[in-house]
Amino acid sequence: MRIALGIEYDGSRYYGWQRQNEFDSVQERLEKALTAVANHPVEVQCAGRTDAGVHGTGR
Secondary structure (H helix, E strand, C coil), X not given: CXXXXXXXXXXXXXXXXXXXXXXXXXXXXXXXXXXXXXXXXXXCCCCCCCCCCCCECCC
């Protein structure tokens, strides 16, 4: 199933959008939250990425 979401986030505490092995990322946090709600592994994709400390609007 595919679902389109529009999200906004404060990136101050994250090392960018993209999932990284050693750093906290927005993508990782979003996937964990959606996986918990869906009770099924969820992987997200984004049309654009942000760098560390950058906020996102309408991602």
